[in-house]
Amino acid sequence: MAKLLFPTGKFLNVARGTLRPLGRADVARYAEAVTVSRVQCVVSATTDKGHPALKLTSQGSQNPTLVLSKQEPHNELSQGQSALLGDGEAFSLICTRPDLAIRVEMDPADLQPESRPEPDALAHPITPTAATTSPSKAAAPAEAPSSGDIQDEDKLPSSPYASDDGGASPGRPTRPRHLPTAAAASAPAAGTAAGTNSAASSPGEEAPAAAGDTPGPSRGGQGRRSSGGGGGGGGAGSARGVGNDKPPAATRPPVVLLLAGLPGSGKSTFSRLLMEASPIAWVHINQDAIRSGGRPGSREQCITAAKAALAQGACCIIDRCHGDAQQRSSFLALAAERGVAAHCVALQQPPELCARRVADRTDHPGGVQGNGGKRVVYQMAKQQQVGNSWPPACSEGFVSIMDCNNDADAAAAVAAWALYGREEPAASSAAATTAAEAAAGAAHGSAQVTHGSARAPSGSKKQRYLAEAARTLAAWEAHAGKRKRPSAGITAFFKPAAAAAGSGRSAAAAAAAGAGTAAPAASAAPAAKAAAGRAGAGAAGTTAAAKLVGKRPASPVPLAAAGSPKRRAVGVQPGGAEDAGGAVVEQKKKQSCDKPQEGTAGAREAGTSSPASQPGGDSGAGASGRNAFSVLMASATRNARDGGPAGAGAANASSSKHPSDLDTASDKRFKLTAPWAQHLRKVALSPEDSGQKIFHKDDQVILIADAYPKARHHALVIARDPSLRSITDLRARHVPLLSHMRRVAEEWVRDQRKQDPETAAFKLGFHAVPSMCQLHMHVVSQDFDSPSLKNKKHWNSFTTPFFIPFDNLERELVAQGRHTPISPDEEKELETQELRCHGCSKVQKSLPELKQHIVACGAVKGLVGL
């Protein structure tokens, strides 16, 4: 039985023959670009009939898309479909879902009876490895004694959120089986006492060192325990975490929830409460608790543990201090690699409080306790202060960030996240909502929030998912809206999220949608009115959006104050609903750089029902803007769409238009009709007449050098289909074309590498709002060493989400059938973001300084990629 271990941690069991890994093309090199897992294999299987056959079958309720690239063209396999491969054939297997269950089997008809695979083996191809943390089997006794993981710095008897979970922990659940009891936590784990002194060399990330994992102040090692289990013996290096012994969410993708905060800020208490309250599997990963031989674990071990948990469909809580962006980036990259959303809860308790708590505790697994621990807290607080990446920013890649300034905030965040994955029907959702309300209300000592009317919508799966998630997040929003300093970033996140909930949205969600920063959730009634106005005309909503986002000051100096635009969510369209509505108002006669040909994408799509109808279309243009939910729920949406015979959205498509049908044509940002914007189109349609030097030409694409390269190597792969003016014209059926564009690009990159072996990584992607007509993909090296890179817009167009990585677009097309354009507000913000190094994320004051920096930046040198 040959086995192939996929990056997801899953096995492929092959009854006969072998799967030989050729190598892994890890697209995780670019955090934002990662959407898939890739493994290259060679099939080597023979049958008694002399013709080899290996059957690959996608499997699972998520209806994953399994793309099997077998030479060219590639095949796309949907659930239940399979492909046969011949002996020695090389192929790439692309799993578009990290939790994809892949079944590999020999064709039974070709197998000799004695060699047929064990039915059980095929029925359960996902076999946790010894190093895998199963949400249901995590912390098996031999692997991870259940001590020391949760009970670190955050046993806070003085905290209302820790000591009284009546508000914070819905339902006052019993302690999960694998969570340590207080008694267990205080008892040293057998086998780990020896050698505890060595732990003094590194307290893990608790250390105030900038590098995060570098050694910190020496501390005594007495009384430290390991939840990593096995002492210094067996299991070293294995992935460990503590799960809550609950099943993974059946219909929700796992998430990475990164906690950030000083020691003593309440991270582990947050984890414990969430794991108790949540109905789904969470695995708690704490670097200090992953100990081996008395030494704290490494970041890599945390990542390994997270990978294993995600592979099992469990959500992950990454419990580290995460004081700067660099530390956080590892887990953002992991989330991106796995195609899951990364969220953050930033616990920003006053350092004095954290220090007091740390000083009082005596059983922290990393020894951050007592007076020594107190010093660590203040050192870390100082580093946070002088650094430029605290608090965490959505621009780092988080889908959402919940800023918690006190225990009440933390309790509300727990309550909100406890709703994630909570299934319908109405009874449970109502209970969850009530719990969230109770938490929010208790936290403030105020009346319950007003979104208790959230009802289980009776619509499609998609609607239910969105509504469920909206409730989850509205619970936090309701809290955030009541506190003194609402977070603009969170408000910006919730607003489109609530809109996306469509008819299922609650009053609070509507409030979040309409109120914005000026009056977040202050009153459901005005908000509902605003929402109604938005649905009708969009004008009022546009105003609200402007209030929310605010006018960015002309000064380029970035401010880290709450409400700074930088804290907005990446990929979130703050004015999405309103902007789309505005587009309706402003819709003009459709323009194009050329009249679409008969039967072209534009002509076909407009006003017609599309099988790849978009999510959110059923609630009008105002509800279909790109937002956090569209990212978070992408797979669920795909599932919902694929669930019905003709797609759940098919019936809806006829009643509404997708924003992309409007924006490219009517949005003034798309100046695709300008004469100067026609050059690429001329190249595409008449390459011989364009006078352009062409490096590659075929029926589908042309590759040219960018006329104003922004890096040492910068090319454009231009689609030749005249109907494809921009990415908004793309549909799911164009995925093969995109794949071809990628291949052409990769070939060009290989050539460039031959000439310039030291070239940094390359990126493939598209500008969110292109200036030139005709779909074109940028292929650009990451040195950004070019005199043509002259201003902030240039820089940000390649280093912010304005640059849509190839994989992201491909995933969006697969998931939603089309690309949803960003809003003008988001475009503006992305263009004007501070100048941040794409390697180390440090902000530079000016472009010349940035250019100097990137030449010397080790992180840039270390970039790997295509």
Added chain:
DNA sequence: GTTCTAGAAC
């Protein structure tokens, strides 16, 4: 997409 210009900010 670009260049050029003027004015402001540093």
Added chain:
DNA sequence: GTTCTAGAAC
């Protein structure tokens, strides 16, 4: 003095 932004024109 340099650098940035914004607008106009192409």
